[in-house]
Amino acid sequence: MRRNKLKVLSSLAILGIAGLGLAACNNNTGSGTTQSPTTTPTENGGGATTPTPTPTPVPTTPSQSTTPTPNQSSTNTPEQNKIESISVSGQTKEFLPGSEFVFGGTVTKNYSDGSQVVATEEEYIVTIYTDNSYETEAENIKTAGTYYVVVSIGDKLATYEIVVREKQQTIHENAVVKGVTPTKTDISTKVDIYNQHGNEVYVTANSSKKIQSEDKTATCDGIEFSQRLKMQGSAVAAGESVNVSADGTVSNGRVIVVKVAQASKLTFYGMPSSEQKRSFILTNNADYSREVASAADKTNIGSYEFDVAAGTYYFYVGATNATLGTTAGGWYFYGVDIAYDVPASSLTYSEIKVDASNVRTDFNLNDTFSTDGLVVKGKNNLGTWDILSKEDYKVTNTDDTEVSTATPGKKTLKVTAKGHSDTYDIQVINPNATIENIVVKEEAKGVYKQGEVISLSGLVITSTDSDSVTQDIAYDAEKITYKVLDGEADVTSQFTTLTKGTYTVELTYASKTTTYNITMLEVKEGKFEYKNEVAVGSDSYASSLIVSYTDGTDADWSKYNDTILSTAEGYSTKFYSDADCTTLIDTATNAFASVGTVYMKLSYQDYSSNAITLTVKNFNSESYYVKDANLTSGTDYKKQTLFEGNFVDVKVGTGTCKADSNTAINQGEMQIKLDAGDGKEIIFVVKQKITLKIIANASGNKKYIIKDAVGTELKAGDLSKTADGDTTIEITLEAGTYSFTSNGGGVRFAGIEATKAE
Known part of the structure; x- marks a missing residue:
């Protein structure tokens, strides 16, 4: 590569206008000079062929002479294979102030026959200018700013820009959905998501x-999300646009508005609500609009990137787009990351954190020390965490000496950056050291039911070698062997048939052994649980089998009990009209059709019951009141069965609900609080058609909702706090599962009264 003197290209620039006419006239004469076509520079600078202004022809260079070359014919004719243009690629475009210019790219000669040849460094000249009219050549690039580069081979030129600026740090502002209330209910207002450092994110909704x-x-x-917004469908119909008023108000519902104070990379996080692609559209309603197809994945969050200038942007799901293969519909929005660069010198840091989860921490003696995979983050004065580059931190021993693997043992290393430090540990092991002993650090599964196979998953042992170096070793079948002992006898091969009792697992690693104990349980008994009374007119019957276990002692192993419901495959429930169970009644409906006595037998695998007497009664109503249930005020309840009736069972949902006795509400009678949140609800399992009266109260002016099993709203209304009584909500329900919950919290459940519906 040759650097031309300023006067050479300056002369070309001065003569460029006059030369334009000559070059145009000679364009098809077959002479040795041809006007280079003017092409708009590409984004990476690789497609430009001519700067402005256009130069005049100059004497032929070696690559354009009429002397025969591998790329040219020996006769100067119109058919001669000539260089039509040049292009550059891979060049360095960003430099730090004070650094030396390095081209670092490739120059390609584009010939008239369509062929391309990479130019040697001796063939092209690179010149740097301070202005985009290419009049003032730069002496150096030590000052921050934009410079303009011309690459030339003869009269063929390519141009591109370089930027000189101080070191930049990318800031990430995570605008995630969190703290939005109420949940699981419609929102018909603006939802504020984020507003920091001139960047704002909010979501619009309407009725x-x-x-x-x-x-x-x-x-x-690496971004943690705790909430999401369900956007029910496309926000803007085909052919329409986002409606933005003069004051910036957006009237379209389900549009995410992002305002950025500087050029940024926006990464939106979301997923469709079904296994279909959605059209994600980002626009500023002016000169920027981009549409991309989402993944057809409703399970995993997708990320979608957009590079934007400072301004206000609108993100939404568009109409069905056959070209992209997308379908209009609902989607979930988790948040958006706003990333932008700031001068590194503008940031200060209050602390750093080291993530050593992916860095090597075990080294053999005299191995080369490496920090590859180490992640160091710093909390800056903008309140965000930056991932620091290797140039920003150093790793030493805690006394600031250089890290060495020349001696074995555990070493605590200090990571220093931005005036702060954090630590992580490494271990240097002598591969020639001998293992002195091993111990169990973390045991594997310790309790088994007869018939199960042994599992060593999760097992960790700690070894100590002759250099007193300890090492934690996770179970690896190629390194650690085991056997199961009953006293001195090896019973490993009989494991699945072992009877109740305690056994020893012996582990061997590097010829050293250690042990831990396991317990084998076998069935103590199988006991059917059922109700002896049934409501007349019932069309089903529920029971269960509880299988309990023992280790041969009086120890309580009830948490290992198996519960098999009557709906399980192979579970048999049969009804009879006589005590000897000889006359079968074919269905529960027929068995409970009239008041009287029927008999039942239950069986499952090897378990069976004797004849069970059932009394069929004319139950017209039943009730349950929280105040009579012996609940403790302040105690949390979750998945708790409160009442099992003939018509309805009452349970607490999957969310935690608190029992509470508040003297300001119905004279302090015990009630269950239903706050906002998933699963904070009362579940009704209705066994036949009933009229259900729900007794409730509230901590203020609140709203309740009754839904069926698929979430369809059946009834909703207002509740107010009453000091001397409760409010009764009445609804008729078919057999099925229903939920009673609050819209925003504050509802209190006091009980039910159920009556068989006619």
């Missing part, structure tokens, strides 16, 4: 295009 907030924990790209 016709509502959204819902849901508690949902997930992680993507």
